[in-house]
Amino acid sequence: MTLSILFYIAAFIAVASAVLVVLNKNAVYSAILLVLCFFSLAMIYLLLEAYFLAVLEVFIYAGAIMVLFLFAIMLLNLEREKALPHFMKFQRALSIMLVAMFFFGVSLIMVDGSGELHQPIIKFSAGSVYALGEALFTKFLLPFEVASLLLLVALIGTVYLAKRKI
Amino acid sequence: MIVPLEHVIALSLALFSIGVLGVLLRRNAITIFMSIELMLNAVNLALVGFSRYYDSVDGQVFVFLVMTLAAAEVAVGLAIIISLYRNRQTVNIDEINLMKN
Numbered sequence: 001m002t003l004s005i006l007f008y009i010a011a012f013i014a015v016a017s018a019v020l021v022v023l024n025k026n027a028v029y030s031a032i033l034l035v036l037c038f039f040s041l042a043m044i045y046l047l048l049e050a051y052f053l054a055v056l057e058v059f060i061y062a063g064a065i066m067v068l069f070l071f072a073i074m075l076l077n078l079e080r081e082k083a084l085p086h087f088m089k090f091q092r093a094l095s096i097m098l099v100a101m102f103f104f105g106v107s108l109i110m111v112d113g114s115g116e117l118h119q120p121i122i123k124f125s126a127g128s129v130y131a132l133g134e135a136l137f138t139k140f141l142l143p144f145e146v147a148s149l150l151l152l153v154a155l156i157g158t159v160y161l162a163k164r165k166i
Numbered sequence: 167m168i169v170p171l172e173h174v175i176a177l178s179l180a181l182f183s184i185g186v187l188g189v190l191l192r193r194n195a196i197t198i199f200m201s202i203e204l205m206l207n208a209v210n211l212a213l214v215g216f217s218r219y220y221d222s223v224d225g226q227v228f229v230f231l232v233m234t235l236a237a238a239e240v241a242v243g244l245a246i247i248i249s250l251y252r253n254r255q256t257v258n259i260d261e262i263n264l265m266k267n
Contacts, residue, residue, distance in 0.1 A: 003168045011177045018181055018204055022188035027196050034200050041207055044177075047168060048218045053210075053229055060233050065203065065240050072244040073196060076251050095190035103183045110172055110179075135223045136230065143227075147234040154238035161245035 007047050014040040027073045031066055038062040052129045167218055174215035181208035195247050195257040199240070206236050 017037040024030045038061040045054035136144050181204060188201025210229045217225030251257055 007169050007173075011173075014177065015180050015184070018184045021200060021204065022184055022192065022197075027194060030197055030200055034203065037204070038207065041211060044174075044211065045214055048174070048214050050214045050218065050226055050229075053214060053226055056230070056233055060237055061203070061207070065237060068240055068244055069196070069200065072248060075248055076196070076257060078194070078196070078257065092191060095187065099183050099187050099190070102186070103179060106179050107176070110175060131223045132226055132230070135227050139224075140227045140231075143231055147231055150238050151234060154241050158241045158245045161242070161249050 003047055007044060010040040010043040010047070013037075014044070027078055028070070031069050031073060034069075035062050035066050038066070052132050171215055171219045175212060178208045178212040178215065181205075181211065193258050193260055195250070195259055195262075198259070199243055199247070203236065203240070206232060 014037050017033045017040070021030045021033045021037065024033065038057060042054045042057040042062070045051075045057060185201045185203075185205035185208060188204065189198050192198050192201065210232055213225040213229050213232075217223065217229075247257060250262065254262060256262070
């Protein structure tokens with residue numbers, strides 16, 4: 001019972017900080033709020049018994065990726081955001097309508113077919129580092145190797161892009 | 167499972183919608199990029215929820231791979247944004263319209 005209350009608190013923090021990330025005019029504040037959102041998501045992963053992924057979320061997202069974002073923001077001299085006004089009004093209305101349609105459409109599907117999803121499983125054994133590592137090095141060995149290749153390509157591409165002139 | 171799966175999916179849906187709104191409404195390339203990260207995290211949350219529900223480790227392996235991809239994507243994307251800024255002195259995507267005219 002207390003655990004489900006913790007889940008709802010973390011969910012509220014995640015949604016609130018995500019809204020503030022989108023609405024905030026200052027990119028540095030957005031980045032810090034995004035870190036808060038990632039921490040609450042890590043807490044939700046813990047509550048869903050995905051322990052290794054919770055640790056990875058804090059390490060990779062809140063640590064590595066957001067530090068990279070903050071470095072980029074510091075390197076750029078960001079001016080105040082300004083849009084083409086006539087274009088903006090139309091696009092704002094259209095995009096809000098589109099996202100509302102998406103949100104309520106998926107909600108309807110969920111409410112409609114909710115009969116099958118109600119019985120929770122009590123036993124769970126798949127969240128440990130052992131289970132994840134075993135799956136990663138046996139069943140998913142090829143995707144794992146492809147991911148390492150992807151990281152190598154990204155490394156080379158970044159070094160090339162960061163050169164003085166391209 | 168401590169909460170019904172619907173609540174996890176609803177949270178994931180809300181985060182994804184907020185991310186889409188951020189991509190569509192904001193003009194700053196860095197903020198748009200952060201919204202994309204938000205959407206990736208929403209999908210990760212849905213995968214973890216289903217993995218927990220079906221007692222299977224496969225979803226968590228997918229989340230692991232998505233995190234790898236997000237790290238690579240951020241490195242390359244931020245390098246692109248910085249070299250764009252070096253050439254055009256702006257990250258406002260309305261002013262980066264080289265292919266439009």
